[in-house]
Amino acid sequence: MEKFITVFLELPKEPVDQYYIDETFSLINTAGGEVVQTFIQKREIPDVNFAIGKGKVDEILAYTENTEVDGIIFSFNLTPTQMKNWSKIFSGKIIDRTQLILDIFAQRATSNEGKIQVELAQMEYNLPRLVGMGTTLSRLGGGIGTRGPGETKLEMDRRHLREKINKLKKELAKIKKIRETGRKNRQKSDILKIALVGYTNSGKTSLLKRLTKSDIEGENKLFATLDPVTKKGYHQGISYTVTDTVGFVQNLPHQLVAAFRSTLEEVVYCDLILHVVDISSPDPLLQIRTVNKVLEELNVHQKPVIMVLNKIDLPHENWVLSNLHKDYQCVEISAKENLNIDKLKDYIKKFYDNK
Ligand SMILES: Nc1nc2c(ncn2[C@@H]2O[C@H](COP(=O)(O)OP(=O)(O)OP(=O)(O)O)[C@@H](O)[C@H]2O)c(=O)[nH]1
Ligand SMILES: [Mg+2]
Incomplete structure (x- = not known):
């Protein structure tokens, strides 16, 4: 290590x-x-x-x-x-x-799109920082004695990076088109589109499994999910799709929000947001604020939201729960222990009926 x-x-x-x-x-x-x-x-x-x-x-x-x-x-x-x-x-x-x-x-990153997005974000972040990366490059920092072939090499590196960035952007645009077609097809149908958002490790993937026939397991690591996954579910005569998205974290780099915008577009086009909160975390309210900030950046903060207070089976602060119930429509669940999932599905159905 x-x-x-x-x-x-x-x-x-x-x-x-x-x-x-x-x-x-x-x-x-x-x-x-x-x-x-x-x-x-x-x-x-x-x-x-x-x-x-x-x-x-x-x-x-x-x-x-x-x-x-x-x-x-x-x-x-x-x-x-x-x-x-x-x-x-x-x-x-x-x-x-x-x-x-x-x-x-x-x-x-596993998918082609995810890999390109990360690589692009890295390049865009590192381009102005090239001089600081690694000892060989850093000696070409400029000034007397450093000009000459070194400087040229740095310029070449920069140009090469910029060309690569443009190429990656074009590839991404292509993939985005394909994704849009898929979304349009889904939009045509009368299916309710639900997006799961939340802090990393809050239990989104575990909940996806409860709401749909997904067989993807939740994992106890940060950013387990990078690529959006959409699965179908049914409850009392209604069908819906649920999209699992990348988890958020404090000070999520701006490059990343930008890079993952197309991934997060599933949130932009959804009908209902389920905001999954790990109620047993040391500071659930801070995590909620962080997620809300990203939702604002995506301009989706006006969308209907149900707060899914997850991990209710673990120790938690009751005052946090009651505060949240005052501010939001909430359901307390445990994705792991399968508690109150039907109650959440009933909320979803109610939302569908009133839509
Ligand atoms: N005790 C308990 N653990 C849970 C519950 N829901 C999820 N977990 C655990 O929390 C961890 C994270 O779950 P995930 O479903 O992977 O979380 P996620 O929000 O998809 O995480 P990222 O993909 O990293 O953003 C896993 O170890 C789960 O088993 C719950 O209701 N109770
Ligand atoms: Mg996940």
Whole structure:
């Protein structure tokens, strides 16, 4: 397993709490890394050159002199300048939050479309950061003594990337057309279209299995589902389709939301959203806010939503439940234990009848 230092930056508007730290650790583990040391710094604003202050930078470098690590993972995003500067003073890997999440997505992508989307997102994110990637490239950073063939090589790399980006975009457009045809065919029928959304690991895939004849198992890992899956279901004379979508996470990279827009288009064209919430998680309300923010970005926040409060079989806070019942139409279920699934189906049928 690769060994990493993690760096957290606490800003006035971006507190770093235990939950955020734990989530970052599980992202790193999911990516296949191990955290050997953590540095947290509180600042008013990020440092322009290194994100964190000089003192902390020296502390980290001193640590790396005595302990062998493969790289540093920043729990937030670095600007191209910050990434370049870090790669000048540290020879291991420099990975920021977006790159970390993109790396997990790259490991998970199975469909052609998913793979292209992730690759495209990676390229678009890395293009302005090229100078910061790897020691060989970083020496071509510019200035006296670095111009010449090196600079040309960098320009060639850039051009090559841009060409590749355009090619991938064209391929994606083709795939999107095919997907649209499929959707149009589904739209013509009178079938109710339901989309499952929710935080990663909330139980969407497990619920899909309960609502339809899907035989896909839920998995206890982050971003288990990348590709949307649509399955048919029936309940008391009505038929519906349920689409399972990619899970969300705090600070989901913008490139990714953009990349997965076509995947998430199943949400844009659905009749009803089931927002699946893991009620046993440390902070369900934060997860709901995160998901709602993405729904707003997709401009679907006005769609009818049923809050599916899942994992009711596990310990949870009752005040959270009662707060949610005040704000939303909710059903408490356990996808795993098969609790209250018929009640949820009745809600779906009621929605269908009143449509
Ligand atoms: N105890 C309990 N565990 C559940 C319940 N529903 C799902 N799980 C477990 O939670 C984990 C995640 O479930 P998934 O269905 O894969 O979650 P998901 O929302 O599809 O996750 P991503 O695809 O990663 O976004 C699995 O280990 C499930 O077995 C439930 O009602 N109770
Ligand atoms: Mg899933």
